[in-house]
Amino acid sequence: MLRNNYYTYLIVTLLVFGCQNLKKVQKDYENQIGDTPFDKTRDNPNFKFCDSTKVLHKRAYIRYSGGEKALEEELIKKYNFQPNYRTFSGYFIIHFAVNCNNKTGRFRMEILDTNFRKTNCPEGLESQILSLAKSLENWHHAFYRGKDYDGYRFINIKMKNGKIVKS
Amino acid sequence: MKSIIFTVMLIITTTASISQVNCYIYPEGSPERQACELCDEAIKHPQGSKTSQLLFDKAIAVGPKFAWAYYEKSVPYFKRGFLLEGLEILNEAIQLKPLDYLCYRAYWYWQYRNYKLCIQDLETYYNMPKAFIQFTPGGEKDMRIILGLAYARTGDYKKGIKTIKDCLKTYDSEDDFGFADYHSLGMLYVKDKQYDNAINALEKQLLINKDIADTYYYLGLAHLKKNNKTKALNYFQKGFKKLKDEGRYRNTNAGFYVYPSDFEEVLITLKSD
Numbered sequence: 001m002l003r004n005n006y007y008t009y010l011i012v013t014l015l016v017f018g019c020q021n022l023k024k025v026q027k028d029y030e031n032q033i034g035d036t037p038f039d040k041t042r043d044n045p046n047f048k049f050c051d052s053t054k055v056l057h058k059r060a061y062i063r064y065s066g067g068e069k070a071l072e073e074e075l076i077k078k079y080n081f082q083p084n085y086r087t088f089s090g091y092f093i094i095h096f097a098v099n100c101n102n103k104t105g106r107f108r109m110e111i112l113d114t115n116f117r118k119t120n121c122p123e124g125l126e127s128q129i130l131s132l133a134k135s136l137e138n139w140h141h142a143f144y145r146g147k148d149y150d151g152y153r154f155i156n157i158k159m160k161n162g163k164i165v166k167s
Numbered sequence: 168m169k170s171i172i173f174t175v176m177l178i179i180t181t182t183a184s185i186s187q188v189n190c191y192i193y194p195e196g197s198p199e200r201q202a203c204e205l206c207d208e209a210i211k212h213p214q215g216s217k218t219s220q221l222l223f224d225k226a227i228a229v230g231p232k233f234a235w236a237y238y239e240k241s242v243p244y245f246k247r248g249f250l251l252e253g254l255e256i257l258n259e260a261i262q263l264k265p266l267d268y269l270c271y272r273a274y275w276y277w278q279y280r281n282y283k284l285c286i287q288d289l290e291t292y293y294n295m296p297k298a299f300i301q302f303t304p305g306g307e308k309d310m311r312i313i314l315g316l317a318y319a320r321t322g323d324y325k326k327g328i329k330t331i332k333d334c335l336k337t338y339d340s341e342d343d344f345g346f347a348d349y350h351s352l353g354m355l356y357v358k359d360k361q362y363d364n365a366i367n368a369l370e371k372q373l374l375i376n377k378d379i380a381d382t383y384y385y386l387g388l389a390h391l392k393k394n395n396k397t398k399a400l401n402y403f404q405k406g407f408k409k410l411k412d413e414g415r416y417r418n419t420n421a422g423f424y425v426y427p428s429d430f431e432e433v434l435i436t437l438k439s440d
Contacts, residue, residue, distance in 0.1 A: 033215040154248030
């Protein structure tokens with residue numbers, strides 16, 4: 001009985017530590033950090049990459065008409081502040097892709113507090129920010145070394161007391 | 168000659184921490200040497216690629232105390248907007264070698280506009296007895312200038328000005344100044360309403376590098392506040408022209424940016440007067 005217990009303990013220990021090590025060393029990566037595979041539960045099926053094998057991760061090459069200021073002004077103009085948002089200060093980091101036809105898709109969002117820890121925000125704010133990001137239409141896809149590309153980009157929206165902070 | 172030596176020293180000291188590490192400094196067969204060689208292999212592959220990230224993981228597994236592996240692995244996460252993942256990895260490097268990697272984290276805090284955390288890291292760093300001169304990853308600004316700009320972004324212009332002035336004082340001569348250091352100082356003087364000091368610093372900027380459009384904007388603002396409308400208009404026009412010049416100096420990490428609409432606004436107001 002004691003011996004059986006000993007073996008069980010040994011096997012469990014080996015499995016636990018073995019799995020921990022495996023978890024630490026082997027991680028599942030996409031081909032490139034930031035590649036965002038299609039998720040039918042949240043992605044628009046009409047958004048397609050022109051060439052899904054060559055999607056760039058060079059954010060500086062994806063521009064917005066009128067530059068970053070125009071983008072920010074558009075966000076501020078469209079943003080609909082609600083009193084219950086006042087409790088929120090932090091950041092929305094939104095990742096997405098711009099295809100070679102200047103269409104956007106594969107939106108993912110993280111909400112961080114002022115100490116850069118994951119947090120939640122008041123009801124309605126999260127969906128509004130995501131809708132705002134999706135409503136931006138004046139993107140210019142990446143043109144790199146004489147060729148058109150699909151590409152990934154992100155925007156960082158900073159908020160203080162529920163209001164968008166200008167950069 | 169002195170300035171050449173100084174520049175070389177700067178390059179050596181600033182790149183020592185974040186550039187490629189010489190693996191031969193570690194004993195053959197040691198975990199650090201193995202990890203280092205794996206990192207050398209990893210950086211031959213495209214940054215952020217699965218192959219390179221897996222090699223960094225392998226390096227971390229054989230040499231968990233080898234800080235450079237964590238640092239290199241974190242870089243693509245920061246660049247691509249995955250801040251939390253990047254921080255989680257970089258924090259390991261900072262635990263092992265705070266002197267080498269704290270400024271890098273401060274830089275990303277700055278980039279993601281968290282000035283409070285940026286200031287916290289840089290104050291910690293510069294209070295370390297062995298702190299050395301560090302620059303932004305692109306090399307264009309001393310991190311003490313970034314600290315000054317970060318104070319300004321939190322509204323403390325006076326502390327920002329003092330920090331930048333103290334930084335510039337440590338240089339032997341103006342030959343060692345960055346291409347936008349006087350601009351940064353002059354801009355903060357304008358924001359702090361010290362217009363004579365602003366004009367003085369911004370004019371010095373033009374002697375070092377006259378290709379930043381924003382310098383003309385702030386010179387225009389300072390002259391406007393001193394009621395020199397002709398001079399102000401002249402600078403605004405020059406700046407607006409410069410903004411359209413593809414060859415202009417793009418002052419990365421300026422802290423505060425001037426946009427075409429800012430020029431248009433002041434030009435319309437001045438011309439209608």
